[in-house]
Amino acid sequence: MKKRKLVISLVCVMTLMASLFTGCGKKTEAPKGNTNQTENKEGTQTDNKAGTQTDNKGTTEAGLKIAIVTSPSGVDDGSFNQDNYNGILNFIKNNPNATVEAVKEPTGDPAAAVQAVADIVANYDVIVTPGFQFAGISTIAGDNPTKKFILIDSNPQEIDGVTEFDNIYAMTFAEEESGFFGGMAAALETKTNKVAVVNGVAYPSNVNYQYGFESGVNYVNAMYDKKVECVELPAYAGTDVTGANVGGNYVGSFADEPTGKVVGKALINEGVDIMLVAAGGSGNGVFTAAKEAKGVKVIGCDVDQYDDGKNGSENVILTSVLKVMNLNVERALNMVKDGTFKGQNVLLKADTDSTGFVSAAGRNQLSEDSIAKMNDAYKLLQEGKIVPASNFNGIAPDSFPGLPK
Numbered sequence: 001m002k003k004r005k006l007v008i009s010l011v012c013v014m015t016l017m018a019s020l021f022t023g024c025g026k027k028t029e030a031p032k033g034n035t036n037q038t039e040n041k042e043g044t045q046t047d048n049k050a051g052t053q054t055d056n057k058g059t060t061e062a063g064l065k066i067a068i069v070t071s072p073s074g075v076d077d078g079s080f081n082q083d084n085y086n087g088i089l090n091f092i093k094n095n096p097n098a099t100v101e102a103v104k105e106p107t108g109d110p111a112a113a114v115q116a117v118a119d120i121v122a123n124y125d126v127i128v129t130p131g132f133q134f135a136g137i138s139t140i141a142g143d144n145p146t147k148k149f150i151l152i153d154s155n156p157q158e159i160d161g162v163t164e165f166d167n168i169y170a171m172t173f174a175e176e177e178s179g180f181f182g183g184m185a186a187a188l189e190t191k192t193n194k195v196a197v198v199n200g201v202a203y204p205s206n207v208n209y210q211y212g213f214e215s216g217v218n219y220v221n222a223m224y225d226k227k228v229e230c231v232e233l234p235a236y237a238g239t240d241v242t243g244a245n246v247g248g249n250y251v252g253s254f255a256d257e258p259t260g261k262v263v264g265k266a267l268i269n270e271g272v273d274i275m276l277v278a279a280g281g282s283g284n285g286v287f288t289a290a291k292e293a294k295g296v297k298v299i300g301c302d303v304d305q306y307d308d309g310k311n312g313s314e315n316v317i318l319t320s321v322l323k324v325m326n327l328n329v330e331r332a333l334n335m336v337k338d339g340t341f342k343g344q345n346v347l348l349k350a351d352t353d354s355t356g357f358v359s360a361a362g363r364n365q366l367s368e369d370s371i372a373k374m375n376d377a378y379k380l381l382q383e384g385k386i387v388p389a390s391n392f393n394g395i396a397p398d399s400f401p402g403l404p405k
Contacts, residue, residue, distance in 0.1 A: 063095055063099065064095070064098040064099075064126055064333065064336060065123070065124045065125045065126070066088055066091075066092075066099065066100040066101070066124060066126045066128065067101045067102075067103055067120055067123070067124040067127045067128070068084065068085055068101075068102050068127075068129075068130070069105055069113070069117050069127060069134070070084075070085075070130060071113075071133065072105070072107065072108050074102070075102045075104075078308075079303055080130060080131075080303070080325070081130055083302070083303045083325045084128060084130040085100075085102060086326040087330040088100045088128060088329060090326060091329075091330045091333040091334065098333075101120075101124070103116060103120060110135070110136060111136070113131075113134050114133075114137060117129060117137055117149075118140050121140055122144075124147070125148065125336070126150065126333065127147065128152070128329060129150065130152040130153060131153055132154045134151055134154065135151070135154045136156075136157045137149050137168065138156035138159050138162075138168065139157070141165045141166075141167050142165070145166070146167075148167050148169070148336050149165075150168075150169050150332045151168055151170040151171070152170075152328075152329070153171075153173070154170065156168050164344055166342075168343050169335070169341065169346070170345045170346070171325075171332070171348055172346070172347050172348070173205075173347070173349075173355060174208070174347060174390070175205050175208035175323065175355075176209070176211055176212030176215070176389060176390035178321035178355045178356070179209040179210065179211065179212025179215070179216065179276065179301075179321065179388065180212040180213070180215050180377070180381070180388040181319075181355075181357040181377075182197070182209070182212070182213050182216060182276040182299045182301065182321040182357070183195075183197075183216020183217040183219070183276070184216040184217075184219060184370075184373070185216075185274075185318055185319050185321075185357065185370060186213070186217065186228070186275075187217045187220035187228040188220055188366075188374075189297070189318060189370055190274050192271045193227055194229050194272045195217060195230060195231070195276075196230060196231045196232070196267045196274075196275045196276075197213040197249065197276040197277075197278065198249045198264065198267070198276070198279050198282075198286050199238065199248060199250045199251070199279055200252075200282050200283075201250060201251075201253065202240045202241070202246055202250050203240075203241065206278055207240050207248075207390070207391035209278045210247075210278075211246075211390055212389065213230070213276050214230050214389070215388035216388065217230050218398055218400075218403060219403055219404070222403055223373075232248055233249050233263065233266055233267065236248075236249045236252075236263055249263055251282040253282055254281055255282060256281075256282045257284045257285040258285060259282060259285065260281075260283055260284060260285025261289045263285075264287075264288070273296050274297045274298070275296075276298070276321070286298065287309070290316045296316065297316055297318040298316050299320065299321060300320035301320060301322075301323075302320075302321075303320065303323075304360075304363055305317060305320045306320065306358065306364065317364070318364065318366065319359070319365070320363075320364075321357045321358075322355060324348075324354045324356065327354070328348060349381070350378060351382045351383075351384070359371050359374070359375070380402060386401065386403075387401040387402060
C-alpha cells in the first residue's frame with residue numbers, strides 16, 4: 001500500500017497532462033443551452049446553473065449549493081468532465097432546490113486548480129473536483145470542516161501522514177476491469193487475430209487499462225480457444241511512474257493528435273483491426289487512422305463514445321468501456337443530502353456497477369454472442385472470481401485469478 005500511495009503522490013505532482021486530457025478518445029459534441037459561461041475577475045470561467053429554486057408546493061427552501069471545478073476543457077467536453085457534471089444534473093433533477101455552478105480553471109496547473117477551489121469554497125456546500133490536479137484540496141479541507149468535497153480519479157494529497165479526510169469523498173476506479181472488457185470485446189470480434197491498446201502516457205490509470213486489456217485478451221484465448229495477439233510497437237513502449245518499461249503503445253502525450261495517428265496507422269499496418277483508445281486528445285488521431293482504413297474498429301473508454309465513431313454512413317466504434325462517474329457523483333451527493341456522507345478513499349469496481357461496457361442497442365456493434373460472454377465475465381468480476389492485472393496489484397496479465405488453465 002505504501003508503494004501505491006507514493007505512486008499516486010508522484011502522479012499528483014507530475015501530471016498536469018493527465019488531468020488536462022482525461023477523456024479517452026475523441027471529444028463528442030456536447031448538448032447546448034444548459035449553461036451561461038462568464039469569466040470572473042480572477043480569470044476563472046464559471047457556468048451558472050439556476051439560483052435557489054421553488055419547490056412544487058410553492059415554498060422556497062434552500063437546497064445544496066454545489067460547485068464543480070474543472071480543467072480547461074470544461075463541463076461541455078463531451079467526456080470526463082461532462083460525465084461528472086451530468087451526475088450533478090441528475091441529482092438536481094431529483095432535488096430541484098439544489099443549484100450548481102461550473103467553474104473552469106483555465107490553466108490546468110495543480111497549484112492553480114487548488115487555488116480555484118480555495119477562492120470559492122466559502123460560497124458552496126459541496127465542491128466536486130474531477131481530476132488528478134485537485135489532489136491538493138486536502139490543504140483546504142482542514143480549514144473548512146463544514147464543507148464537503150467530492151474528488152474524482154485521485155486520492156487526496158497526504159498531509160502529515162494523513163491520507164483520508166473527514167470531508168473528502170475521493171473515488172478512483174478499477175480501470176483494469178474496464179480494460180478487461182475492452183480486451184474481451186477485441187479478442188471476440190477480431191477478424192485478423194491482432195488487436196492493440198493505445199494510451200497517452202503511462203500513468204497508473206493508463207497502465208491499468210493496458211494490463212486489463214491484455215488480461216481480457218488472454219481470458220478469451222484460454223476460455224474460447226482463440227489465438228489473438230496483442231500487438232506492441234517497441235518504439236512506443238511506455239515507462240510508468242516508477243521507471244519500469246510496461247510495453248504497450250504510448251503516444252507520449254494526451255495532446256498529440258498527429259502522433260496518435262502515426263501510432264494508429266503503424267498498428268493497422270501490422271494487421272491490427274481493433275484498438276482500445278485511452279489517449280485523450282491524442283486518441284483523435286487514432287480515430288482518424290481507423291476511419292481512413294477499411295475494416296478497422298476502435299473501442300472508446302471512460303464514457304460512451306459511439307457518436308465520435310461516425311464515419312459517413314458507418315461507425316468505427318465497436319463499443320466503449322466505462323468508468324461510471326456520473327452515477328457515483330450522484331450517489332455521493334445523495335449521501336450529503338441524507339446526512340450519511342463519510343470522508344473516505346474508495347476504489348470503485350464492477351461490484352458497485354462502477355465499471356463496465358456499452359451494450360445498449362444502437363450504441364455498439366458487438367455480436368449477441370460476444371455480449372453474452374462479456375456479461376458472464378462481468379458477473380465473475382462482480383463476485384471477485386476474476387481479478388485482472390493492474391499497474392500495481394502485483395498480478396500479471398498472463399496469470400491473474402480467474403484465468404482458465
